[in-house]
Amino acid sequence: MIAAGAEGVLAQPAAGADPQTWTDILRHDVIPVATAFVGFVALLLSYRRRQKREGNVRVETNPVVGASWIRLVLYLLATASGGYILFLLIVWVFYLVLGGEDSTLLHEALAEGSMLAFLIVVPGLLAIEGLHELVRRLAGRGRPALNRPPPR
């Protein structure tokens, strides 16, 4: 049952909760789940491609192992910024375009997503790294070698 005052067939009490036609099912259920599956398969293909190109892909090299704090902060901010933009794209496509949600949801995503990414995740990861370094220094091990894979 469409809520009173809802615009057309897009807005529902909760997106996808009350499908009226097959297009509702397509927009709210099929396309999101199919996209998630395609994304997962793309991950697997990416691994396979790299495996063919580089041979043993299990060698662990971390671009920020042993790097300076400035480089680590820039690395995290670059990751968070790119990921945040893609996150907004996900919200816009799947919630607004396909789901027919109100644009206030995008404003929520902008505010809450940025808070989560830049006020919680990035500082949290930096705090964890700081703690890790403190423990390393107390244990007398010093900073790890830059970009050297661990011995096998």
Added chain:
Amino acid sequence: MGLALWGVLFGLAMAYQGFGLVKNDDRWPALSDVLATVNRSTPGRWLLFAAWLWFGWHLFVRGWRFFLRA
């Protein structure tokens, strides 16, 4: 019935993950190996971060009112 099916699927996934970790062979990669490889490229890191951010926002943050009340 549906819950049991989810339990079975999750159990199979965890069992394979454990097998992949123990086997340590590129022919049987664990999911963590796949994610670590994807994480080595910048677009891959952005995608993983976006998915992680969406998951956390959708489940825990969306519709927050100050202070932590839904």
